[in-house]
Amino acid sequence: MFLDATNIYMIKRFTTSLANSTMFTTYAIYYITALGLNPFELLLVGMVLELAVLLFEGVTGVVADTYSRRLSVIIGMFVLGSGFVLQGIIPVIEEWLPFVSVMVWLLLSQVFFGVGDTFVSGADTAWIVDEVGEEKLGSIFMRAKRYSLMATLLGIALSVGLSTLAPNLPYLIGGLIYLGLGVFLILFMKETGFVRKERSETSSHLREMTSTWLSGARVVRSQPILLLILLVTLFTGAASEGYDRLREAHLISEIGFPQIPSISMPMWFGIIAAVSALLSLVAVRIAEKRLDVNNERVVIVGMFVLTGLKIAAVISFAFSPSFEVALAALLLIGVIDALSSPLYDTWLNLNIESSVRATILSMMSQSNALGQTAGGPAVGWIGHRLSIRASLVVAGILLAPILVVFGRVLRKR
Template sequence: MKDFHASQVYMLMSFMTSLANATMFTTYAIYQVIELGLNPLQLLLVGMVLEVTVLLFEGITGVVADTYGRKRSVITGMFVLGFGFVLEGSALWLGQASPMISAFMWLLLSQVFFGVGATFISGADSAWMVDEVGEDSAGRIFMRARRAGLFGSLIGIVLSVGISAFWGANLPYIIGGILYLALGLFLLVYMKETAFVKPDRKEGGGLSSHWKEMKATWLSGAQVIRSYPALIMFLIVTLFSGAASEGYDRLWQAHLIHEIGFPASYSFPTAVWLGIIAVLSTLLSLLVMWIVERRIDMSNQKVVFRTMFLLTAARIVAIVALAFSPGFEWALMSVLFFELIRTMMGPMYETWLNLNIESKSRATVLSMMSQTDALGQTGGGPFIGWIGTRFTVRASLVASALLFAPILLVYRRMKDGR
């Protein structure tokens, strides 16, 4: 049986999860907005259920990863996510088969599995990789994995468009769920964990001792954050970023479908237009990743903070431009601009965090960051959705842009060393 190096396994995970996610989420609006007929508030409620689940389970699952092993946590997450996505794709059929429970309610239930599965993986995958390959190689592998993920996204986009347009708007979710289940089986065989040091366990065992171990690990992660001011700043960034991005992520496709429209001169199905946007975004992101990997010194914190400050300001501009787009062409440029910014910020954020957290608490601290992101999305999402239902989706997008503004102040202080 062939052995895979940890970096190869991590890049394969990035490729497969990106493939599955692009298959499901490229045309999600056709399923949720057109097929199921969800309004802006319902779209944000779907996100709220997901994020409340993350908020409740993120800390627990992060501690599980640091206490019992990152491999166990990641594989568990893959199987839970796979089941959740299959359930989400089946919500349409289940709603038709059971009039007592609507498709919307099945959709909400699937978000619980989505959230639990995501929390098992969040932080654990990158913590496992950093421990296995060493901190010096982590930044380079994060970049390479991101690039591998973009190639997976390209394939997933094509699958999403073809499946949604010709077979069924819900089928991309079922295919994506099956891909997650297949990845879980692969990791069960080929994912090795050699660098993880299991915390010392006291004699006696039992359920109470397990909870004590997890509590101790969680408290150590909280202590790391309290003792490092920059991590506290990043908590604030993550909180507002979560609140702002939730509105954009859930509503930009609905904005294009209902308020902007697609060019009438080309009689393409909606799935094809969304696929074209996703392909353009991914190709441009590949180019940007190639430039960033060679031009930005990821080890220089001032350079990283200055870049993230500028990119956050650009995010605000991109969302406002989308909200007030006079036509499809302007909206397309705004969406592509926003996605390029997101692509650049991800590896910077992950690299900086992983290199400034102790190994023994790495997965816990990363999970706490994800928990903060979930808190922001839980608090901001329904309010932004209400604005879209009460007024317009344009108004929701403007509100999302405004929530990015406090992040500029935080990055300014971090850049200046205050």
């Protein structure tokens, strides 16, 4: 069976989205009701995850640029799968080793999650760009997003069903999906566009990797647009950590769900995620047909508008007086994120040279992780001292500097 690079990339995006939606649709029920985490502990879990990303992202990105993007992606799949399976079996481990805190195992699983993610982030994008070229990047990323959203719909149903049986099952199944994808990529993923740098006999592995990292750093320093993108990712990370970790807690503890006996809490989360995915699928399809997503100016204007809308939606969600208003804000944020992701990936990759692509993409992820590591605990502390609403307002405000950056880029162009 022959599968070209584009098909492999679409399968990879579909499968990881299926696994992620299976795990993360109902993860709040597992964390809050089964493991009993409070808002500060939720942010602590996120901080450990982002700290692992921050520490390892630079190293793994250099591995992808120095040795092999394919190898980096495959390693990441197995590390991620192992971490998610560990999260899924925490209740079993707790019975075997009751003297070890649940938080210890949960934080250890986040380290696996973070390290595995660093092997994949940057490497998978650098691989597909090298295999197919830069001419149709926007179209490929939009198509991949569409496949991801279709997989998300399947994963939502799977997540709700598994969570109803046992709240830890989504993580166990999601981890096994990642492990299976790793085996698939070993068998079918090829690497023809990447040319490994020739290594001199006197050069050590460490020296070679250091040289690659320094080359990437010089590229970022010499191009103002990349410095601006770093700033965008920093504030995006600081804002996203608070919103991503606390939105479910806000729904559960401060807004509440309509009292309909036939709809359980896992079902509510599944319904919200499914409607969000469907609306996002429609929005992405319209953007594919109506917008020239391979045009950089169109991409920047789109991100400027979407960022402004997201600030308004996050603050609206924080002050929602009812479930209906909160639901509308959540759905709008879901659509905005679905459209922003491929636009950002296109903008970034159009401004990076191939030889250090994975390294620079990893630097961008490090910037995002730094924002989340620094911003997450601060936002969580505000939620612990004041309220979750206050945390969400701060998360929305943290997006404001990004509007300034996009405005500056547009004026220059």
